[in-house]
Amino acid sequence: MPDGMIAGVRRSTAHDNALHIRLAAFNHCRMAPGLPDANWHEGIAIQARMLVEEAEFLEASRRAVSARAETAPSDADGFVRWFKALERDGPGQNDPLFAWLAEQASLPEMCWFLTQEISGEAGFDDLAALTQVGMPVFTKLEIARNYWDEMGRGNPKGMHGPMLEKLSVYLKLAPKIESTVTESLALANTMVGLAANRRYAYQSVGALGAIEQTAPGRAALVAQGLKRLEVPVENRHYFDLHAVLDVKHAEAWNAEAIHPLVTANAALARPIAEGALMRLECGAACFRRYRAELGLM
Numbered sequence: 001m002p003d004g005m006i007a008g009v010r011r012s013t014a015h016d017n018a019l020h021i022r023l024a025a026f027n028h029c030r031m032a033p034g035l036p037d038a039n040w041h042e043g044i045a046i047q048a049r050m051l052v053e054e055a056e057f058l059e060a061s062r063r064a065v066s067a068r069a070e071t072a073p074s075d076a077d078g079f080v081r082w083f084k085a086l087e088r089d090g091p092g093q094n095d096p097l098f099a100w101l102a103e104q105a106s107l108p109e110m111c112w113f114l115t116q117e118i119s120g121e122a123g124f125d126d127l128a129a130l131t132q133v134g135m136p137v138f139t140k141l142e143i144a145r146n147y148w149d150e151m152g153r154g155n156p157k158g159m160h161g162p163m164l165e166k167l168s169v170y171l172k173l174a175p176k177i178e179s180t181v182t183e184s185l186a187l188a189n190t191m192v193g194l195a196a197n198r199r200y201a202y203q204s205v206g207a208l209g210a211i212e213q214t215a216p217g218r219a220a221l222v223a224q225g226l227k228r229l230e231v232p233v234e235n236r237h238y239f240d241l242h243a244v245l246d247v248k249h250a251e252a253w254n255a256e257a258i259h260p261l262v263t264a265n266a267a268l269a270r271p272i273a274e275g276a277l278m279r280l281e282c283g284a285a286c287f288r289r290y291r292a293e294l295g296l297m
Ligand SMILES: [Fe+2]
Pocket: 124, 150, 160, 242
């Protein structure tokens, strides 16, 4: 059996872990507002090396989903039906981890899970903002509406990022790259890699759409677990909200962002499908690893 393979499922290796720690650090700097730096020559040389490592990782992930992506229809109506069906039959869907979190996990177990998830959270708002650059009008407008919801429609209390931070502060979580499992880092590195490189712009539309399509079911079960563990309602609002709002976001993303793209150019079905599958495979790998770490297998 090759290194990293157990029962047909590839497990992360020490090499993967080192790569994803490097990429996570790179992405942290890449997304942070900065200042001009006298060492910019050296900075660009380091960036170039990291971009090659990132591309090798993303291309391997893309190859791994290409056979299934090829089965996606290329007519807009058929493609949107295929995309919606990922909620039922996509990689990682119906993972038993979430029923367990809803019904059985202890508070320390829930906190461990949330710490991993928060560490692997790449910030939907910034990913959406990067993805919309240069998109056609309908797609750009839908991403803008979604972004405005992420921004609490202008009300700081309604912003989604700070809402998750509020839960993290209440539970005294301390997400750190070093204590995050490789699979969770890989998920964030995939999302940033797709959104930050224009050659993956359509994969990013698919990956963000896959989040909207699949998040509500998981969010509802996490919300149920937090309520059972007596986390006050004002601190668990992030999961209550996404259990409901992302149903609407998914409908709108499919109708207004994806459908017009595939109508205008049938060749875009394939990259959108690849992005969705890459994102869902990352999620599936996280859930397997979380179950292993939590002794659920
Ligand atoms: Fe959100």
